[in-house]
Amino acid sequence: MGADTMNEKHETAHGGGDVILVADGVTRTFGGLKAVDVDHFEIPRGKITALIGPNGAGKTTFFNLLTGFDKPDEGSWTFNGQSLSGVPPYKVARRGMVRTFQLTKVLSRLTVIENMRLGATGQKGERFLPSVLRFLWQGQEDANTERAMDLLRRFKLDAKKDDFAGSLSGGQRKLLEMARALMVDPELIMLDEPMAGVNPALKQSLLGHVKSLRDEGRTVLFVEHDMDMVRDISDWVVVMAQGKIVSQGTPDAVMSDPAVIDAYLGAHHDAELTFDMESQIEAEAEQEIAAETEENR
Amino acid sequence: MSWFEVLTNAIEQAVGPQAVVYCLAAIGLNIHFGYTGLLNFGQAAFMMVGGYAVGALVQTWGQNLWLSILVGLLAAVVLALILGVPTLRLRADYLAIATIAAAEALRQILGAASLNDQFGGQDGRFGFTEALRDINPIPEGGVDLGIIQFRSYDFFIMLIGWVLVALLCVFIYLLMRSPWGRVLKGIREDEDAVRSLGKNVYSYKMQALVLGGVIGAMAGIMSGLATSNVAPSDFATDTTFFAYTVLLIGGAARVLGPVLGALIFWFFLNGLDLFFGKATSGTDPLIPSAIMDSNQASLMRLIVLGLVLMLIMIYRPQGILGDRRELAIDGR
The missing domain is CATH 3.40.50.300 (P-loop containing nucleotide triphosphate hydrolases)
Incomplete structure (x- = not known):
């Protein structure tokens, strides 16, 4: 309408x-x-x-x-x-x-390549009974693997394909998650x-x-x-x-929007924020102090 | 009984009908817990619906044994749906609570005096295995395999049981190397991640619960067939925990874990019983009666087994067939 x-x-x-x-x-x-x-x-x-x-x-x-x-x-x-x-x-x-x-x-106890394959959609082998018969899904699996390897190369994870995903570093995990999402x-x-x-x-x-x-x-x-x-x-x-x-x-x-500067940039214009609790609490405290000084002015 | 007989008896038990029953129960749990991460503490309930369906249908209602076995397996499907529908959308621990409660509730109902005519109260149902005994091809004198001997019917049950176990192992191997198995393992690791990739997690968990439950019912049916009796005491809560012990000894999420676990578990459970029984009997026992008498000896097997389970969980938490690397990752 x-x-x-x-x-x-x-x-x-x-x-x-x-x-x-x-x-x-x-x-x-x-x-x-x-x-x-x-x-x-x-x-x-x-x-x-x-x-x-x-x-x-x-x-x-x-x-x-x-x-x-x-x-x-x-x-x-x-x-x-x-x-x-x-x-x-x-x-x-x-x-x-x-x-x-x-x-x-x-998925820590799956390998990197298995993490990737899981992302593919419409897999015939993901249905209960057809999954037992490999010839039904082997072709699709190969195609998915190829696509997964292309993505892994792009994200520079191809050397890690047979490692458990749990053994990757924090940054590599971010990359794997992004690559896996792209499999969809x-x-x-x-x-x-x-x-x-x-x-x-x-x-x-x-x-x-x-x-x-x-x-x-x-x-x-x-x-x-x-x-x-x-x-x-x-x-x-x-x-x-x-x-x-x-x-x-x-x-x-x-x-340059003053509303943004008020809400956000004013308190920590240069400070880089991290998401751990300590700095969060600190940031909140800073914000409160900033708001108070604003009022007092 | 000589020390040599203690050994051979333990070996007989390690491959005997009871080992088959617990092996099957543990294979079902392996699908639930090992591969999918579902905490099913009520495997005894699945065994019970299988066993009682066969026992009651044949003895109480005079049905055909083979048809009753089929009904027993279907009953496990129904039980899995009843338990799964309300709990599988919730956090993992809800399934654990629901299953352990359901198993105990079911056991009390089936053993109730008011249902004596249908389910036989605490005595349960018995004598429903005629159809199976009639087709037993094993010679009446039993089977002598050198140092170990089996009675005819026991050997027949073992034969059916281990063939069934072998077939299930092949089936599970095929399932778990497939994309279907990959989804289950993904759910075990992190179900939200699997959801975010477009998989219907609820449906997969339900499929796993049903499959493992049906295999649990097979265990219950085998138990009934082996002893020609199903009674509430066969399906107490410790049945489930024995099955978990079998699984953890062998190694969860390994196809052959439950098989190896069942062999070892029954070898030691009976071997220790016979050993302490013999060590405290006679006029000049190996263990002086001042330390332990023969009544106390019967409890020793469970004490030692508990200790072994603790040691395994501390020093080899992945089980005998498990991969240490995988478990190390889990802690990160």
Whole structure:
């Protein structure tokens, strides 16, 4: 009904192009805390969108809601025009929207190549009885393995293919998770803090990989709390603070938005945030002090 | 009884009908716990529905034995669905609680005096194996394999049992090298990751629960056929834990783990019993009666077994066939 007018509105919202995902009125409360309260959110197709915000802003919770891993109190959202409300996570993935996790979830006691093969969709050998007859799925398995090896070479993990995934370093796990998500061949790939806990040298290469995803025609949404990280690579930035979206726009526009500076950059403009609890508590304390001095002035 | 007979008797038990029963139960648990990571503490319940379906259908309702066996296997499917539907969407520990409670509840119901006419109370059902005895091709005098001997019917049961075990091992090997098995192992490692890749985790967990449960029912049916009796005491909670011990000794998530585990477990369970029995008997026992008398000796096997299980969990938690490397990874 109102789809046309909606789309028009979106086009103006992020400077042309259509949107792949639209969310409206999504809320989620934990006890008395309103962790997510998003009026309107959209992801432009074929671009890199960064979802940023200070720790505790509700980014990951929002992420979980969109991918079906958590249920919202209310709200609706569509992917490629189809509603995703109440759709279980595995169906969300099958529709072409695949996520990774902040705390990397590699399957430790499977080898790297088995992790990759698991990502392939529509496998005949994954049905109970046909799985016993190897000739039914061998061809498909070979094709999947070939595709997996291509991806592993791209992410420079091909030498590790027969190692247990649990023996990889933190950064390699991030790469494996990203590569495994690509085995699903998603239209929209959602990366939850791909840079967290990764050393600076690997960060650059990870950023390169994120860019390459866009260059091959995929849409990327990634969560990050370090503003500097997203400036280079994102086309569109959405800023969350205390569960709400406080600003969105191009990286430059967002960075000069006073609302963003208030909510986020003001307190730790140069400080690089990490997600361990200690610095989170510190950051929160700093924020409070900053707010108080603001008031006193 | 000589010391040599202690040894041969232990060997007979290690491959005997009871070892077959626990081997089958552990194969079922291996699918649940070893491959899929489902904590089923009620394997006895699956054994019970299998065993009692056969016993009660034949003795109480006069049905055909073969048909009853089929019904017993189907009953395990139904039980798996009843247990799985409410719990498999929840955290892993809910299944553990539901299964252990279901096993005990079922045992109390089947043993209840008010159902005496149907299920025979604490005596259970017996004498339902005529159809199987009629087709027993093993000579009546039994089988003599040099140092070990078996009675005719026992050997027949063992033959059926170990052939069944072999077939199941081949089947499980084929399943677990396939993409289907890969999904199960993925679920064991992290089910959210598997979900995020578009797999219906709930459905796979249910398939695993049903498959392992049906194999558990086979164990219960074999137990009934071997002794011509099913009674509530055959399916107490420790039945499940013996099956877990078998699995952990052999090595979880290994196709042959339950087989090796069953052989070793029954060898030691009976060997220790016979050993301490002999060591405390006679006028001049090996162990002086001041230290241990023959009544106390009967408990020694469980004490030693508990100790062995503890030592295995500490020094070789992956079991005999397990891969240490895999387990080391788990701790990271």
